[in-house]
Every structure is written in structure tokens, then in C-alpha cells.
Amino acid sequence: MASAAELRALTRLHVREMAARLRAGHFTARELAEAHLALAHAQDRALNAWASFDDERALAAAEAADLRLAGAHAAASAGEKVAPAGLPPLLGIPVALKDLVVTRGRPSTAGSRILEGFVGPYDAHIAERLDEAGAVVLGKTNMDEFAMGSSTEHSAWGPTSNPWDLDRVPGGSSGGSAAAVAAFHAPVAIGTDTGGSIRQPASLTGTVGLRPTYGRVSRYGIVAFASSLDQVGPFGRDVRDAAALLQAVAGHDERDATSAPLPVPDYPAELPDPDDEAAALLRGVRLGLPREYFVKGMEPGVEAAVRSAVRALESAGAEIVDVSLPHTDYGLATYYIIAPAEASANLARYDGIRYGHAVRDGDVLANYLATRGSGFGAEAKRRIMLGTYALSAGYYDAYYVKALKVRTLIKGDFDRAFAGADGQPPVDALVAPTSPTVAFPLGARLADPVAMYLSDACTLPVNVAGLCGLSVPCGLSEGLPVGLQFIGRAFDEGRLFRLGRAYEAITATADWRRLEPTDLPKLDDPATPTPAERTARLVRR
């Protein structure tokens, strides 16, 4: 049995290293799960990345993985050939799920009081897939209520801190998943991205996050926010880890009618381990740099890091061409009509009758008003109100239909960039900032919803157009992580992973790559304030 320090060292490994060492018998899946659970439990007060833990199911899954590993060893020593494909790549690997992935017999609150006490009657498609892959689900991570937010501060269970600076937000809405991966509580995590909720927190926490194309991953068993925009995707500490997690969950599922009946490429197999091979993937690639993504309010340090990353890609052999996506500035308004409209319809189901929070206050109408008035938090109420208004008689055409038409224009911008138009050659992918700023202080944008919405100016056009986007770390500004975003054609996730892997390879020796999140040591100090206490202090100041 390993010492506490040795167990903690296990949490620093990448997925492929964990997998190789599990197979070589250096440690067991149970030890690996215990190492992560011990770290996550010990630091949860100071970080608040988790909504609930599932030690029992995690340890049972780990023991099942150990049995499969032992079976493979026994077969190998008996002289039988064990095909490498016989053991799935995520066997025994710890995974965190965002708290809107329903799992049987376990809570899923989506960060909302209205789902307090809700226990899942079935497993989401991706939970089934992870089980089949032998992955070890540690628990559920904190999030903005119903994935509405860019800071994880709109959670009924309190905010999450950023491991790089505990006085700052981790981004959102998948901020718990991002913080958990950045703080080594799990090597990979599932998030969802409706307007940037994977890429923006990945950018703010120095992790890798992919929003897959609409239809790539089944949403069966995922709490719905905005159904024409929601997608499920992976976080990891590098591109290969994120690709391994997407591989395990992507693909058609007939229980989600919007899931695409298309084959899924072998993403990890296309990502070389040697840096020189990975860097060579950039040769002959044409990347478009959309000028509109260097938006008003972008921090100079963020712009400098992104432009330096673009120069590095160019020096390594990529061709960079300036492109224009002229309707980018309309993305925010378009998104903030379509998403609340869909949300107001999706959230109508929380009525206190079949499950979840319920307040009895007289007749049916009084029950609805009391249940929903006390169950939803401030941001969910704002979005329900906006959506209800945008869909109401007399305003439907002016707001909702207008937004759907502008959506056509925004999608057309991307189509033209990828096809080549107006004298511009076609591009293989776009390269842009992920977030206009680094992580902002807790409480800084809570009072101004529009300032909060601007966090996603560079990510939400991708959702509006139904495309895929990858955020990879590209350096620091003022000591905080900056993300570089690659945007791809529909179902071109494999190319984004290759570009992200190539970028990792050409910056493998950069100083910032060697840094761990600055505030990790504080997470072990029992005197460290909670994120909620920090927010109270910062807002008062």
C-alpha cells in the first residue's frame, strides 16, 4: 500500500499514464480512486468544486476494473494473447460528471434548489457508456443553475473558486468540472456547453475543453437548458485526455432524436505522442483568424497571449489568413433570445407535481407560483422571464423569429469561411480567443447580467451555428490562464484535437506549461475561507 504522498502523486498523471500503469500493475484502480476521492474530499471546503460525491459507486466500479485487469493478467500469464482492444482505454480511470447528468439512484440537482432531493430513476446515455468503458465516476460537480451562467456563482450550493486564484471564478457554467480537473481531483470531467460553458471555464482554469458539434453526443438523461444549443463534452488536462473521454461517450443513440447517425473517428489514435510528429500536423493547414473576435473589452494580456500563439502556429507551418465573420457582434443578442426562449419552455416541467421541490399553497396555480417562485434562483428566473416575454403573443416575431433569422446569417458567416468566399481561400479551421478576459473576481459581475453575458462573446456564435470548438491553454496573463480557441466545421472534432495537440507540441517547452495552479497549496489549509465567504468579503469591499 502506497503512502499518502505517493497516492497524491497518482493524481498528477495523465489518463494514458494511469492506464499504462494500471495495466502494468504499479497500482490498482481502487488505489487510484481512493487517491482522487481523498484529495477531492479534503479540498472541497476550500474549492467547492463538487455537488455530491459517490464514493460507494466509485469504489465498486474501481474494484470491478481491478477484476478485469486481474483477469487480463491471468490470461496473459497463461499464454493467451490479450488484445489491447480487449481492455477499454478508460478502464479504472476516475471521471467527474457535471451535476446535470442523471444517474440511477443518485442525486442530480443541476445546481438548483428546485431539484433538491431528486434521485435519478435511470442512467444518462453517457453514464451508461462510461460504465461500459469501466470508468470510475467519482461524483457530480458544481455548476451554474441549469447551466445558466459564466462563473458558477449561480449555483444554489454556493460558488466554486478558481484553483489559480481562490478569489476568482473558475468560469461557467461547468466551473465545478473545470476546477476539479485543474486541481487534480479528477483527470477528466464531463461538462455541457450551450453558449461556452465548457470552453470558457477551460480557458479560465488552464484546462482543455471541447464543445462537440450539435448531435455528436447523446443528451439522453442530461437536464435540458436550451435544446437547439446544448451539447455534452469533455475536460482534460491535455488534448489526448480530453479526446479519450469524448471517444468513450460520442456516437449515435436513438433515445436522443437529435443525435447524429454518423460514425465516430478514433480520436486518440490520430494524436501522436512524440512532439515532433504532433508538430508536423500543422504543415499545410490553413487557419482563419476572425478579426471580429478581438472584441471591445478584450484584455491586452489576453490578446497578446492569443496573438503570440497564432504566430507560433504560423512559424510551425500553418498558414494564417485573416477572415471576417461580419455578424459576430449580433451573436450575443441572438443567443440571449434563443437560449432563454428554449429554457422557458424546458423549465416549465418543474411544477412541484411529479418530482423535485414542491410547495403546497392552495390550488394548482398557487402551488405552481409558490414552488417555482421559491425553487428557482435569480438567473433562472431572469431567463425564464426573458424567454416567456420573447415567446409571448405580439413579441414572438419581433424577438424570437428575428433571432432565428439572424442565426441563419451567423451560420452563413462560418459556412463562407469554411467554403471560401469573397476572394478568401477556404480555411480548415478558425483560431480565436476563447474568452476576452482572464478569470474575474468572485462577485464582480453578479449585479450586472449583461457584463456576465459578455464573457461568452467569443464562444456562443459556435453554439448558434451548431459547430464544434476546442479551448487549449496558451499562456498566462497577470498570472492567470488564457485559452486559445479552435473552431471547426460540423463533426470535425478530430481536426480540432489534432490542432490542439500540435499546439501543445510546439509549446511543450514553454515556461508556463510547467506551472501548476498557484493557489493549490491553500486548498489543504483548514483555515482557508470557503468560496462563499470570499465572495461576501469581496462584494462588501
Place this chain on the structure above:
Amino acid sequence: MAALSHADVAHVAHLARLGLGDDELTRLEGQLNHILEQYRVLAELDTEAIAPTAQTIELENILRDDLPGPCLPVDEALAGAPERAGDHVVVPPIIAGLDE
């Protein structure tokens, strides 16, 4: 487009079945009007001839095979219900005069 009045906000809250206090309505009035101002930018665009896009991947008529399969047992389906009687969810009467 005219700004939302306090009464408009209260009406939308009623449509959305949200029971909100007067202080919440007042705060929402300010915030919603600020957000609606951001929407005005869309009026700059002439979209007369543009078709709306409701979904992006153009899947059509998705059907599954019509085969019997297992479904959630009643006990499990009702396990989360706040009030239950036998195999039913209990709700307050919705038709007047049926209380007795």
C-alpha cells in the same frame, strides 16, 4: 419597442408561473429592460428575405423501430413524487366543484 412596465413584468411572471415578490419584480424590471436594450441591435439587420434557422444539423423525420421494450416500473417512476396515492400522483382539484 417600448420598455417593460412594472405591470408588464408582473404579467410575464404570471404567464411563467413564477410567484415573485414586489422587490423581485422591481429588480427584474430594471434588469430585463437593460437586457432588452441589447436586443435592439438586431433591428439594424434587414432579415426580410432570410429564412429562420431552428436547428443546425438538418436531421429530418427521425423515427425509431416500433418495438416493445422495458419501461420504468410504476414504483420507480413515482418515487420522486411529492404526494402519491396508489399508482397515481396526487394533485389539487383543477375543476371547481369536485372537492367533495
